[in-house]
Amino acid sequence: MTWQPATVAAARAETATARTLVLDVDGWAGHVPGQHIDLRLTAPDGYRAYRSYSISSAPGPGRLEVTVQAVTDGEVSPYLVDVAEPGDQLEIRGPLGGWFVRRPADPRPALLIGGGSGVAPLMSMLRAATHPTRLLYSTRSPSEALFTADLATARAADDGRIDVTYVYTRVAPPGWPAPPGRLDADALARVAWPRDADAVTFVCGPTGFVEAVADLLVDIGHDPANIRTERFGPTGG
Ligand SMILES: Cc1cc2nc3c(=O)[nH]c(=O)nc-3n(C[C@H](O)[C@H](O)[C@H](O)COP(=O)(O)OP(=O)(O)OC[C@H]3O[C@@H](n4cnc5c(N)ncnc54)[C@H](O)[C@@H]3O)c2cc1C
Structure with missing residues (x-):
C-alpha cells in the first residue's frame, strides 16, 4: 500500500492532551469502522517517522479523522496534538486492518x-x-x-x-x-x-x-x- 498526501483541514481539542485532526485525502474511498491508518511525518532534514492511528470518524469519501492522545516524550503524538495546524501536509497509507472491524450492516448487537x-x-x-x-x-x-x-x-x-x-x-x-x-x-x-x-x-x-x-x-x-x-x-x- 502506497503513501498518499493528506492535508490537515481542521484540528479540534478533545482534552488538554488529545486532539482530533481532520484530514483531507484526494481519492480516499472511505473505510470500515475499526480500521486504522499509518501516518508519516517528514522533517525539513528528510528524517521520517510513522505511527498507526485509528480512524475515529464515520466512513465517508475524501476526508477522515484521527484522534491522538499525546504520549509524554513521544516522537510523533505530541507533534500531532500540539503543533500540526490546518494547511499542513502529512502522508498516510490505509485503510488498514480487516479483523477489528464492525460493518455498519452487521445486524448483531x-x-x-x-x-x-x-x-x-x-x-x-x-x-x-x-x-x-x-x-x-x-x-x-x-x-x-x-x-x-x-x-x-x-x-x-x-x-x-x-x-x-x-x-x-x-x-x-x-x-x-x-x-x-x-x-x-x-x-x-x-x-x-x-x-x-x-x-x-x-x-x-x-x-x-x-x-x-x-x-x-x-x-x-x-x-x-x-x-x-x-x-x-x-x-x-
Ligand atoms: C492499530 C493501532 C492504532 C492506534 N491508534 C491510536 C489512536 O487512535 N490514537 C492514539 O493516540 N494512539 C493510537 N495508537 C498508538 C500510536 O500508534 C503511537 O504508538 C502513539 O501515538 C505514541 O507514538 P509516539 O511517537 O508519540 O511515541 P514513541 O516515540 O513511539 O514512544 C515514546 C515512549 O512512549 C512509549 N509508548 C509508545 N506508544 C505508546 C502507547 N500507545 N501507550 C503507552 N506508551 C507508549 C514508548 O515505548 C516509548 O517509551 C495506535 C496503535 C496501534 C497499534
Whole structure:
C-alpha cells in the first residue's frame, strides 16, 4: 500500500492532551469502522517517522479523522496534538486492518469496550451504527475523557439504539455512584448483552487493559470467538 498526501483541514481539542485532526485525502474511498491508518511525518532534514492511528470518524469519501492522545516524550503524538495546524501536509497509507472491524450492516448487537484513546475506533463504529450498540468507556477522569459532547449527543438520541456507560479509574465526577476504580467483572456483567443475543464485543486500548478485559469477558461466560481486540502498543519506525 502506497503513501498518499493528506492535508490537515481542521484540528479540534478533545482534552488538554488529545486532539482530533481532520484530514483531507484526494481519492480516499472511505473505510470500515475499526480500521486504522499509518501516518508519516517528514522533517525539513528528510528524517521520517510513522505511527498507526485509528480512524475515529464515520466512513465517508475524501476526508477522515484521527484522534491522538499525546504520549509524554513521544516522537510523533505530541507533534500531532500540539503543533500540526490546518494547511499542513502529512502522508498516510490505509485503510488498514480487516479483523477489528464492525460493518455498519452487521445486524448483531455490539458491546464496545474502550480504555483511554482506545475509544477512537469504537467512536467510528458508534457513529456508523445502525444496530443496537453499547459502549463501556474506561477513562481516568472526566477531564481526560475523549468525545464527551459527541457521546452525550449519541446517548440522548431518542431511538435508544446507543447506550454509553463510563468507568472512571482515578477521579469520578461529583456525585458519581461508584468510587473510582478499574473495570471489573460486575461492571462488565451489567452492560453485557444476554448470552442468547448473538452479540459481538470489541475491546480496544493499551495492551494491559485489553488483555485484562478479554480475560474478564471469558470469565463471565463470553465465547472468545465473539470477542475482537485491538492493542494500542508502540508502533512505527
Ligand atoms: C492499530 C493501532 C492504532 C492506534 N491508534 C491510536 C489512536 O487512535 N490514537 C492514539 O493516540 N494512539 C493510537 N495508537 C498508538 C500510536 O500508534 C503511537 O504508538 C502513539 O501515538 C505514541 O507514538 P509516539 O511517537 O508519540 O511515541 P514513541 O516515540 O513511539 O514512544 C515514546 C515512549 O512512549 C512509549 N509508548 C509508545 N506508544 C505508546 C502507547 N500507545 N501507550 C503507552 N506508551 C507508549 C514508548 O515505548 C516509548 O517509551 C495506535 C496503535 C496501534 C497499534
